[in-house]
Amino acid sequence: MFSKDIGIDLGTATIRIYVKGRGIVINEPAVVAIDKNTKKNIAFGQQAYEMIGRTSENIKVLYPMQYGFIADFELACAMLSHFLNQILGKSLLSRPRIVICCPAHTTRVEQNVIRQVVELSGGKQISIKIEPKVAAIGAGIDSSQPAGHMIIDIGAGTTDATVLSMGDIVSFETTNTAGKAFDEQIIQHIKKHHHMYVGERTAEQVKKDIGLVLPSDEKPRAIAIHGRDLGTGFPKTLMITAEEINKALHPPIRKIVHTAKTVVEKTPPELVTDIMDHGIILIGGGALLPGIDTLLSEELNAPVFIAKNPLTCIAIGTSILLEKKGTTPIHYTMS
Known part of the structure; x- marks a missing residue:
């Protein structure tokens, strides 16, 4: 048993x-x-x-x-x-x-x-x-001490930015911009620029395969996707690039950055100093988007790390x- x-x-x-x-x-x-x-x-x-x-x-x-x-x-x-x-x-x-x-x-x-x-x-x-x-515990963070720790959870429905100290929440901010918003942005981009409709499963796969937050100096990757031509109603195949997806994801990513900045602004200076020392931990599926840690580090002027087990x-x-x-x-x- x-x-x-x-x-x-x-x-x-x-x-x-x-x-x-x-x-x-x-x-x-x-x-x-x-x-x-x-x-x-x-x-x-x-x-x-x-x-x-x-x-x-x-x-x-x-x-x-x-x-x-x-x-x-x-x-x-x-x-x-x-x-x-x-x-x-x-x-x-x-x-x-x-x-x-x-x-x-x-x-x-x-x-x-x-x-x-x-x-x-x-x-x-x-x-x-x-x-x-609970996420802090799962990520190996000891937030029971009088020191500031920050976690950004980019899930499917929401992005939650939290500062913890002494085992409690000091400051918190949330936005309904997260993984599903990324998928919807990809769907709308393809509809607007390529006159083709794709479903949520296809959009999610595009995000996983070629989604990135910062422009890459590498040769742009591209994948073939299948959908329905909005003009004829017939099946259509399209090659779409990582560069395009990067541009499509820009608006929701900016909202996530704003949410994280708002939390830092609401946090006492002493704890902000701790966050600079300890770094910010990213969890959730959105943490796996290439470049999200680098962008947040640049915007928040603090080290940002992806948890070893961001999904779990x-x-x-x-x-x-x-x-x-x-x-x-x-x-x-x-x-």
Whole structure:
């Protein structure tokens, strides 16, 4: 028998679940496919994600989470129940103890919604933790001391910039400009300049393959993408360059820079000095965009480092919290 202690990172685009003694056992898209005629859920996670843009109009693929918050209560319950059942099977009857994270700006009402979703999905003793604090733990940062540490989390729905000291949040700023905004910007760029429509999966792949934040001196890379010609409606193939994508991503990147600068401006001078010494840590999928660390370092006049595990920092942080708790029961808290 393995422990029933579970840590959950329920993100806008991805759900990651850690089980004590087993590691991260779920790392899948946070999506649900439903049949619009029967109203039944027919697929979850990667299986549902593969259906985006590839099914009839009767099948709709939805994200229960929007901008880091639960947007569809019933779908969130169904998705979490599915994955917990997948992990625990019949042993779910002995309901697990769960640590789950929420954004720093989550209200008390929104935290209660999270608690209800986890309870209805099979959770028993629930601890709700604030994401930047957990991410710091997962990134190996000791923020319990009287010194400033800054984390920028560029996720799918939001970018959150946080300064921590003495285990608490000193300053915080968020923007709804993040990974999905990058994808939408790519879609709109291709539509405007090439009169071709591509779906969100194609845009996301373009971002991963040739997305970059700073112009490169290297020979521009290019990839072939497929979409629909807006004039004829027929299939169309286009070669698109990294230089183009760099220009398309410029507006959302500037918003992220502004968000980070705002946090620094709100931070006490002593802690800003600490940040200059310790550097700024980048986490989230957006941290993997080539050049984002260099640009932020230039704009903020401070060292910027990408975490060793930028995609799994929060899930790893929950695992450390669970390991520290050992067999001690977890009580419902908001911290």
